[in-house]
Amino acid sequence: MYKYLFGPVPSRRLGLSLGVDLVPKKTCSFNCVYCEAGNTLNLTVTRKAYSDLNEVKKELVHYFEHNSDPDFVTFSGYGEPTLDTNIKEVILHIKKIRPDINVAVLTNGSLLNEKEVRDALGLADLVNPSLDAATEKTFKKINRPHKKIDLQSYIDGLIKFRRKYKGKYHLEVFILKGFNDNKEDLLALKHAIERIEPDIIQLNTLDRPGALKGIRAATYDELKYIIDVWGFKNVEIISTTGLDKIRNNAIIQDIESSILETIKRRPCTLDDLTKILNKKELEIKKYLEKLTNENKVTMEKLERGVFYKSLI
Numbered sequence: 197m198y199k200y201l202f203g204p205v206p207s208r209r210l211g212l213s214l215g216v217d218l219v220p221k222k223t224c225s226f227n228c229v230y231c232e233a234g235n236t237l238n239l240t241v242t243r244k245a246y247s248d249l250n251e252v253k254k255e256l257v258h259y260f261e262h263n264s265d266p267d268f269v270t271f272s273g274y275g276e277p278t279l280d281t282n283i284k285e286v287i288l289h290i291k292k293i294r295p296d297i298n299v300a301v302l303t304n305g306s307l308l309n310e311k312e313v314r315d316a317l318g319l320a321d322l323v324n325p326s327l328d329a330a331t332e333k334t335f336k337k338i339n340r341p342h343k344k345i346d347l348q349s350y351i352d353g354l355i356k357f358r359r360k361y362k363g364k365y366h367l368e369v370f371i372l373k374g375f376n377d378n379k380e381d382l383l384a385l386k387h388a389i390e391r392i393e394p395d396i397i398q399l400n401t402l403d404r405p406g407a408l409k410g411i412r413a414a415t416y417d418e419l420k421y422i423i424d425v426w427g428f429k430n431v432e433i434i435s436t437t438g439l440d441k442i443r444n445n446a447i448i449q450d451i452e453s454s455i456l457e458t459i460k461r462r463p464c465t466l467d468d469l470t471k472i473l474n475k476k477e478l479e480i481k482k483y484l485e486k487l488t489n490e491n492k493v494t495m496e497k498l499e500r501g502v503f504y505k506s507l508i
């Protein structure tokens with residue numbers, strides 16, 4: 197078991213993605229009300245070596261020696277990866293030992309106004325920051341940032357990075373009903389996005405419970421309405437909430453193919469799959485039973501438990 201690596205997780209957007217989690221749970225410059233990892237335990241803007249660089253490098257070497265290459269190595273996890281000052285060295289290390297693998301960084305973007313962070317992320321192939329609010333009041337309400345984070349310099353950092361960055365730049369906007377879906381906030385966001393000029397704007401909403409009880413996801417139609425208000429052509433909805441039956445069937449097939457893709461690479465127990473795919477045990481079990489009945493999957497009892505193997 198690795199300390200800093202997780203997955204690989206199959207994803208529709210990134211293919212097979214190996215996760216790197218550099219900061220301890222949950223260290224972040226934000227404490228977003230929708231955070232699926234729960235409340236931030238260490239709300240900070242202090243950049244330092246949270247990870248053990250040699251250990252991260254060793255884990256990566258070990259992983260690549262014993263597994264087939266993923267499509268992406270993605271910095272994400274239970275906190276804000278740019279808080280770790282080792283991130284640049286880790287990206288360089290990946291590029292040195294596996295130059296052909298793409299590197300992605302999922303970040304809240306709040307530290308992009310620091311040159312060192314821009315320099316480090318400039319080495320990645322895909323940078324995916326977020327921006328949920330462009331008015332002070334809503335920014336504080338939804339992201340609950342560290343008190344040293346100023347909204348305007350946060351947005352300026354997103355713009356500055358865009359000016360020099362040559363890779364793919366996808367901006368995620370998380371929409372929460374009653375927080376940032378009113379006209380004033382949508383127009384402020386539109387104005388900020390026009391200045392940031394991301395390649396793609398990804399609209400997301402709540403799929404699982406967040407840190408705060410009672411918050412509500414936007415429906416698919418509400419997200420479509422936002423796209424109309426903005427008038428941007430480069431927006432994609434990445435949430436699964438409110439999708440119609442056809443899209444839901446696509447998701448079911450997606451989960452099935454995620455399971456198959458994972459166990460094709462290496463047999464897994466139910467527990468492994470639950471962790472890798474980040475789904476509930478019961479849900480994975482349901483799909484495994486279906487795939488077993490369809491003779492696509494077989495089981496083998498070994499010392500560590502029952503392992504599932506692909507038959508196709």
Ligand code: SF4
Pocket residue numbers: 224225226227228230231232233236274275276304
């Ligand atoms: S920025 Fe990400 S990790 Fe940090 S609190 Fe928000 S959702 Fe959670």
